[in-house]
Amino acid sequence: MFHHYRQALVPALAAIAAGGLLGAPVPAATPETVIGYVIDYQGSSSAFAIRRGATSIGVAPAQGLEAGDEVTIVKPIGNAGQANTITLSVAGTYVTVGSLNSPFCVGSQNGKCGAAPEAVTPGIVAMLTGLQNLLSSVVAPSLRVAKADYDSAQSMPLASRGTSSSPALPIVAAPSAYVPADLAMLVIPISGGSQPLQVALYDANGSLPIAQQHDLTDADAHLQLRKLPVGKYRIQVDDAASKAASWTFEAVAATSLPQADPSLEVAMNANQAFVRDLALTAYASFLQSKGPQWYLTAYQELQKASPDFPPARDLLFRLREGP
Amino acid sequence: MRTSAAAARRIARALRAGWKHARDAGSALRQKVAEWWLGLSPFPRHLIINICVAAAVGLVLRQPFVQDNASIAAARAQIISAQMNLMVRFERGSHNGPDVRDNRLAWINIDDNAYRAWGVPLMTRRDKLRDLIAFAVKGKPRAVLVDIALTDANATNATYGRYDSTLQQYLEAYPKTCVRPCPAIILPRLFGAAQEYAYTGQPPPAKRALPSFLDASLGTSAQDPWRTDGPVVWASVEADHESDSIIRHWRLWEVACNAAGPASVIPSAPLLAVALLGASPAANPLGSALSKIKTALVPHGTTCARESSIALAPSRPTTTTLDLGYPFELTEESLQRLIVYSFGWAPPGTSTQLRTFDDVLDGGAIAANSSADPTYLQGQIVVIGSSFPQGGDIHATPVGEMPGSLILINEMNSLLNDRELKPNLALTTLVELACIVIIGWLFTKLRPAEAILASLAVIFVLGQGLALLVFRSGIWIDTVVPLLGVVTHEIIEQTHDRAARIAAGVAATIKSRFT
Numbered sequence: 110m111f112h113h114y115r116q117a118l119v120p121a122l123a124a125i126a127a128g129g130l131l132g133a134p135v136p137a138a139t140p141e142t143v144i145g146y147v148i149d150y151q152g153s154s155s156a157f158a159i160r161r162g163a164t165s166i167g168v169a170p171a172q173g174l175e176a177g178d179e180v181t182i183v184k185p186i187g188n189a190g191q192a193n194t195i196t197l198s199v200a201g202t203y204v205t206v207g208s209l210n211s212p213f214c215v216g217s218q219n220g221k222c223g224a225a226p227e228a229v230t231p232g233i234v235a236m237l238t239g240l241q242n243l244l245s246s247v248v249a250p251s252l253r254v255a256k257a258d259y260d261s262a263q264s265m266p267l268a269s270r271g272t273s274s275s276p277a278l279p280i281v282a283a284p285s286a287y288v289p290a291d292l293a294m295l296v297i298p299i300s301g302g303s304q305p306l307q308v309a310l311y312d313a314n315g316s317l318p319i320a321q322q323h324d325l326t327d328a329d330a331h332l333q334l335r336k337l338p339v340g341k342y343r344i345q346v347d348d349a350a351s352k353a354a355s356w357t358f359e360a361v362a363a364t365s366l367p368q369a370d371p372s373l374e375v376a377m378n379a380n381q382a383f384v385r386d387l388a389l390t391a392y393a394s395f396l397q398s399k400g401p402q403w404y405l406t407a408y409q410e411l412q413k414a415s416p417d418f419p420p421a422r423d424l425l426f427r428l429r430e431g432p
Numbered sequence: 433m434r435t436s437a438a439a440a441r442r443i444a445r446a447l448r449a450g451w452k453h454a455r456d457a458g459s460a461l462r463q464k465v466a467e468w469w470l471g472l473s474p475f476p477r478h479l480i481i482n483i484c485v486a487a488a489v490g491l492v493l494r495q496p497f498v499q500d501n502a503s504i505a506a507a508r509a510q511i512i513s514a515q516m517n518l519m520v521r522f523e524r525g526s527h528n529g530p531d532v533r534d535n536r537l538a539w540i541n542i543d544d545n546a547y548r549a550w551g552v553p554l555m556t557r558r559d560k561l562r563d564l565i566a567f568a569v570k571g572k573p574r575a576v577l578v579d580i581a582l583t584d585a586n587a588t589n590a591t592y593g594r595y596d597s598t599l600q601q602y603l604e605a606y607p608k609t610c611v612r613p614c615p616a617i618i619l620p621r622l623f624g625a626a627q628e629y630a631y632t633g634q635p636p637p638a639k640r641a642l643p644s645f646l647d648a649s650l651g652t653s654a655q656d657p658w659r660t661d662g663p664v665v666w667a668s669v670e671a672d673h674e675s676d677s678i679i680r681h682w683r684l685w686e687v688a689c690n691a692a693g694p695a696s697v698i699p700s701a702p703l704l705a706v707a708l709l710g711a712s713p714a715a716n717p718l719g720s721a722l723s724k725i726k727t728a729l730v731p732h733g734t735t736c737a738r739e740s741s742i743a744l745a746p747s748r749p750t751t752t753t754l755d756l757g758y759p760f761e762l763t764e765e766s767l768q769r770l771i772v773y774s775f776g777w778a779p780p781g782t783s784t785q786l787r788t789f790d791d792v793l794d795g796g797a798i799a800a801n802s803s804a805d806p807t808y809l810q811g812q813i814v815v816i817g818s819s820f821p822q823g824g825d826i827h828a829t830p831v832g833e834m835p836g837s838l839i840l841i842n843e844m845n846s847l848l849n850d851r852e853l854k855p856n857l858a859l860t861t862l863v864e865l866a867c868i869v870i871i872g873w874l875f876t877k878l879r880p881a882e883a884i885l886a887s888l889a890v891i892f893v894l895g896q897g898l899a900l901l902v903f904r905s906g907i908w909i910d911t912v913v914p915l916l917g918v919v920t921h922e923i924i925e926q927t928h929d930r931a932a933r934i935a936a937g938v939a940a941t942i943k944s945r946f947t
Contacts (some may be wrong), residue, residue: 205635
């Protein structure tokens with residue numbers, strides 16, 4: 110009697126554990142083989158990987174785990190600077206996997222990979238484990254315990270920014286940044302990093318720089334160019350403390366630039382310095398208003414104005430801050 | 433042998449007689465209780481059942497697995513935010529209220545105008561910061577709390593490097609040049625993830641204290657927060673980072689793993705500043721405050737290991753007491769770490785309905801005018817911080833956005849005025865029982881839909897109203913658990929009624945079949 114009951118129940122549990130009823134995208138697993146599951150994780154799911162033999166399994170809460178599954182932290186630190194961790198329940202015990210105990214091998218002694226997996230109890234015990242997994246996957250989210258650990262809880266400083274230790278280009282912080290093609294000089298404001306800086310400009314595919322400036326000790330890099338063609342480019346900055354960073358931007362045809370009023374264009378070429386500075390500042394301000402992608406272009410335009418013209422100086426300051 | 437058997441029989445007889453007597457007395461009592469119960473009208477009977485069920489539900493809901501539940505914690509956080517917001521609105525303008533005792537706190541604010549006038553993008557000029565510290569110190573405050581990160585040196589260009597040197601030279605010379613008793617200068621120690629170490633018995637990650645470019649010249653160390661050669665000391669300025677990024681909880685110490693072995697326990701700047709205010713100015717107030725805090729904080733420390741291990745962490749107390757003029761509890765408990773905000777913030781050019789902090793000095797004006805009079809700051813805690821957006825120190829709080837410096841001021845105001853929130857079990861139970869009794873009565877007298885609406889109104893007025901009243905005195909009444917209790921109770925009650933009706937129906941059917 111019990112045998113028949115078990116024969117009917119086991120496939121049903123297997124189907125549920127495999128996500129059929131819960132809707133979770135988990136691979137097929139049977140209660141006999143599932144010995145644990147994913148409880149929760151801190152960070153993006155892409156920061157973790159679960160491998161079962163040669164197959165990679167997606168990470169999701171209530172994901173069933175079999176003996177021999179390898180749980181790895183792909184990205185130890187999240188974008189917000191927090192440590193990425195994943196909490197598993199294996200054979201009724203909670204295990205938190207972080208960068209220090211990654212990779213974690215499910216079912217092996219102490220979670221160390223390479224150790225022999227512990228024998229999986231067959232029969233009724235495995236069925237009960239499956240049932241426990243099922244209940245936990247349904248009940249666990251609603252009974253999730255608020256993070257209580259004080260020491261390792263995430264915290265944030267309530268202090269004003271001091272400085273950036275790595276080189277930064279806030280002006281090209283937007284997903285895309287544009288400059289007009291045919292530039293003869295590209296001026297790039299750099300924040301942070303230890304001087305002297307080495308600045309190099311590469312085209313999208315090139316490994317050799319098309320322009321560079323060595324031993325920069327100024328806040329702006331000035332890259333001499335021979336008419337920059339339309340296309341994508343990469344700026345790389347290396348500082349004296351061996352910290353490097355790179356950013357990309359695109360040179361676009363003049364026709365793609367936000368167009369100023371024709372009278373403003375005339376004023377930008379006026380002979381009187383005041384009129385010219387005012388018009389250049391107005392045009393740069395207009396570009397700034399079109400979005401952060403045009404900040405670098407606005408910065409180039411303001412290079413033509415007198416550095417002593419207060420509105421131009423103020424706008425340069427704001428553009429250097431980035432969006 | 434025969435005698436002992438007879439004695440045993442006598443004892444057995446006596447026991448049987450005693451048992452019979454007790455049984456008779458029990459049935460008499462049962463009968464009396466049954467008669468009394470049947471003699472009751474339906475309302476008190478319903479009420480008594482309600483109270484018994486409520487007591488049972490309340491007992492279950494007080495278990496840790498319910499209390500620590502993430503959903504309940506989130507609901508509590510929302511209610512506390514709303515209460516805090518209401519409280520700050522109510523208290524607007526009432527500066528003589530019980531919570532604002534005196535003017536022991538001041539804020540030198542570097543606003544957007546000052547930042548732009550100083551002409552260095554994305555950071556605070558450190559030569560100007562030196563000027564502000566020098567100004568504050570001249571006023572003979574008890575402590576100057578610098579709320580601007582000083583971790584990395586500015587090596588971007590020679591000019592910025594000179595700004596760093598100006599500050600460094602000033603702080604290095606400060607122990608020799610200051611007028612005794614020297615006002616303490618508290619600098620912010622920041623933290624990062626410890627890649628190599630973990631807290632013993634806990635999953636990674638651990639935190640590590642970040643060294644500063646000033647450590648070498650000041651004789652201080654990220655690993656030893658208690659080591660200081662003079663009146664300059666480092667302390668943490670951290671708050672809990674919650675999933676909705678709202679700053680609700682203070683962190684009065686940090687535990688850092690910069691090496692294997694005992695972890696460093698680093699006190700928070702607000703805690704140290706408030707302890708300094710309470711220390712006697714005659715002797716060495718900083719030494720005395722640090723020693724007092726160290727005694728209270730070190731038990732909260734743990735040990736650090738090179739790898740995460742299953743070894744048990746040393747057992748430690750959940751709560752220690754620090755004398756802040758009153759016995760203050762240093763605890764990891766989330767409720768008691770809630771920051772009770774007394775001040776909101778109105779960014780320049782805006783107005784707010786919240787009460788604002790008025791003792792604000794303009795950092796830009798002070799830096800521009802070296803002859804400004806600082807005597808106003810005597811005996812105070814002076815916070816030097818920024819409110820310009822590019823400083824990256826504007827945070828969301830339950831009472832709206834505000835600069836980190838103002839959050840620290842709110843923390844210190846709470847610490848100075850004993851406004852640590854404490855749960856009050858007696859009041860919570862009272863509210864819970866009152867809700868049960870009134871709601872039980874409402875469900876007896878009204879139709880279900882009306883009773884539910886009326887119940888919600890009762891919970892809001894009685895629970896939240898009373899909670900808000902006592903909130904001002906630092907007492908927290910948990911209205912989430914009573915609410916859950918009422919809901920659970922009503923579910924049980926309804927289920928019970930339905931089951932009773934079904935049972936009665938079944939009984940009636942059976943009876944009609946057989947008669």
